[in-house]
Amino acid sequence: MTETPQEQTAADGSVAMQAGRDVIVTNTTGLTLMEARQVAIDVFNANFIRLADEAASIASARADALREKFFDRLSRENPEGLQQAKDPGFQHAFYTAQKEQARTGDADLGDMLVDLLVDRTKHSERDIRQIVLDESLNTAPKLTNGQTAALSLIFLLRYTRNNSLLSHNALGEYFDKYVKPLASKLATSTASFQHLEFTGCGAVGAFQFLPEQSLENNYRGLFLKGFDPQEINDRDISIGLDRRVFMPCLNDAAKLQVSALNEESLESHLASLSIPGEDVTKIKGLFNATKMNHEEIRAKCVELRPYMETVFDAWSSSNMKNFTLTSVGIAIGHANIKRIIGEEFADLSIWIN
Structure with missing residues (x-):
């Protein structure tokens, strides 16, 4: 088979591209926003399947919308990432996102793909995070919104901690912000979790x-x-009723409690106060001896926010209670939470490094 010769010209300073199929840009000069956007368009147009008239128009509009969201987010969150447009690996990742958005048109998926792409620009080296993000861009479009919600809730309640929740009001607001948007969307069927296993999101x-x-x-x-x-004296705690260590109980104003959110914060707090070692052991014992059991914890959460009953029921009656996330499941759950809350969330590198 003979090849058909191809010719083209380009003005000074422009980027010329032509291909029978894949378009890969390897120039080493810095790209402007306009050039990076054109690279993304050319890669998409060179690789996406040709569709009939109306379908082609719809697919093109969907890809355009994703590109605009991506470059808007990138310019605000990581402007230096613009130079990733020259990298073949990133071009492939960007094409994957455009292709899936053009195919599905799902707005929630599109926002999540944009988040994954922006995170992808922060990792120019081929490390574990880059590999996970590339795989997540391929995997997220294979999931339903309910499955993605399940991944996000498992990630949130099993793998994260918010040390600013120092009151019941703060906990209720936390539930409203992070849990409530997921509660009504959860996929809980056995088939849903079988599919999540199949796609490599968990086990x-x-x-x-x-x-x-x-x-x-x-x-x-x-x-x-x-x-x-009286319990302080009975346990022979030498510092006595030190208000730096003890406070009125949040659940019973007639009683006291140790002033700490969790064991880690308690240890740090006591160390900062130079509390004697024997007292530290006794105070920790008091902290653990007065905790609620699981039924009481559940009841308190439902008292704060009645919709939490649905969350607890969905979790305990489905495979959510047995599901462990992989790095890909964590990345997708993380990206979906960022999409929902509409603001910066803790960096993915905390969990994948």
Whole structure:
């Protein structure tokens, strides 16, 4: 088979591209926003399948919308990432996002793909985060919104902790902001979790993990039943009723509690006060002895926000309680939360490094 010769000309300073199929840009000069946008358009046009008239117009409009959202986010969050447009690996990732958005037209998916792409521009080296983000861009379009919501809730309640939740009001607002948007969308069927396993987002195991465990470990200070002041003397705590260490109980104003959110913060606080070692052991014992059980924790959460009953029921009656996330499941859950709250969330590198 003979090849058809191709010719083209380009003005000074412009980027000339032609291909029978893939378009890869390898020039080493810095790209402007306009040039980077044109690279994305050319890669998409060179690789996306040719569709009939109306379908082609729809697909093109969807890809255009994703590109504009991406470059808008990138210019605000990581302007230096613009130079990633020259990298073949990133071009492939960007094309994947455009292709899937053009195919599905799902607005929520599109926003999540944009978030994953922006994170992808922050990793120019071929490290674990880059590999995970590339795989997540391929995997996210294979999931329903309900499956993505399940990944996000598992990620949130099993893998994260918010040390600013120092009151029941703060906890309720946290539920409103992060949990409520997911609660009504959760996919809980066995088939849904089989598919999540198939796509590499996680695995259903024998070990069970309930939200009550996470709430107990991370926010124990909000779920203490309190103790009588006499308990300090009975336990022979030498510092006595030190207001730096003890406070009125959040759940029973007639009693006291240890002033700490969790064991880690308690240890740090006591160390900063130079509390004697023997007292530290006794105070920790008091902190753990007065905690609520799981049923009481659940009841308190439902008291604060009645919709939490639905969350607890969905978790305990489905494979959510047995599901462990992979790095890809974490990345997708993380990106979906960022999409929902509409603001900066903790960096993915905390969990994938």
